Amino acid sequence: MLGLLLIAGGVSSLALGVFAIVVAPLLPPSTRPWLAALQADRYYRLLVPVTLPVTIAFVALNWFSLKLFKHNS
Structure with missing residues (x-):
């Protein structure tokens, strides 16, 4: 059970990272604060x-x- 939890955590972390680095900057400007912060970020990305x-x-x-x-x- 712990192994499946670790795998799920790793996959979700990878998916969130790919979204933040690749997908979010390509989206049109957003009014949602979390998405706008991802799009404007240059450092933590x-x-x-x-x-x-x-x-x-x-x-x-x-x-x-x-x-x-x-x-x-």
């Missing part, structure tokens, strides 16, 4: 996808440093 590779790099560096610490006599 690109910040969220760039955060993923940086997070992966820091996790790998953390793993490597802990591995060195563990195997150091």
